Amino acid sequence: MKVKSDSLSFSTGGFNDMKDLTGDVSQKLSDQGLKNGIVTLFVLGSTGGLTTIEYESGLVKDFSEFMEKVIPSSVSYHHDARWGDGNGFSHVRASLVGPSLTVPFSNGTLNLGTWQQIVFVDFDNRSRSRTILLQFLGE
């Protein structure tokens, strides 16, 4: 078994901007040449999260509206009072969704449902350059 380290870099718009990473992660898996194992995706940073979703514009909006409802951007957070960057809501959303996602692969293919995509959600309150680490373990 081997460890292969890779990463994806891209820019995001913040405010629940959701990026479908499925194609890029599949490509990296092909590049690494592993057949069976797992890949751990990890967000470097504390205002983004990883999960899976059926990536279509309706659900992208539904997920964003859910976040705005339960962790509103319009109220004041202790983080903002201390640090003044106004993104307390971004941090709470990110900690809730989590920075890590582990996906199995078999025969060189990511194991995902037909309508299931791997997504990164940028919860920050501004545009960002983002790096997602991909740690492949397999053979």
Add this chain to the structure above:
Amino acid sequence: MKVKSDSLSFSTGGFNDMKDLTGDVSQKLSDQGLKNGIVTLFVLGSTGGLTTIEYESGLVKDFSEFMEKVIPSSVSYHHDARWGDGNGFSHVRASLVGPSLTVPFSNGTLNLGTWQQIVFVDFDNRSRSRTILLQFLGE
């Protein structure tokens, strides 16, 4: 170290139907014969989630009522407007809880607390046949 791929299949009732998978995952670990490592469970599909809970009927109900409160099934979602399958709430719940769970094992036994069970929650709005992948990495 080895990779061993396995899976569990079962039917579910939807509407937050929660299944205790602990016994089945333990059995698969025994079948695979690994002693130390991790197992990644992964839901194929975008309307189910994996977590742990003290699996007793009170908490099963509490978890379901929490989901209904924060992501109600009774309101309208953009997903439903576009696709008409009426399960927008199921998708948002699934993305929140997450499709993946990684559990360590030692000496051939899953490392879990005394009152902690591995559960799958079916958030869909109908009965389903479900498959959970189990990717074991260990020795």
Add this chain to the structure above:
Amino acid sequence: MKVKSDSLSFSTGGFNDMKDLTGDVSQKLSDQGLKNGIVTLFVLGSTGGLTTIEYESGLVKDFSEFMEKVIPSSVSYHHDARWGDGNGFSHVRASLVGPSLTVPFSNGTLNLGTWQQIVFVDFDNRSRSRTILLQFLGE
């Protein structure tokens, strides 16, 4: 590739008490002598969770207030009616956040953002002694 099992033990105060584990996990990684791979952290127990956050007192309070808002400790849970330990809210919070976190490491260093710390949150309604398992896989 090797599997190395380790753990962290500490006491917590309950009621969303949040502990920064980053330094201790880094130290354990050094002790184990692995360079590249992943570490899976896992809570033994069903009233605690693991995630990452920018660990500063404002966000610690924000995260706690969010939990109290969406899963209040002041209302009655079916779990409490059955078992009388009064910590139904603790269990629901723990199942939502999740018991497991997987973090990659490279060149002997945990891969984390500059302002990103690994934290354990104790959701229980009393002080506890806690054990977090660390399963390292790497080379």
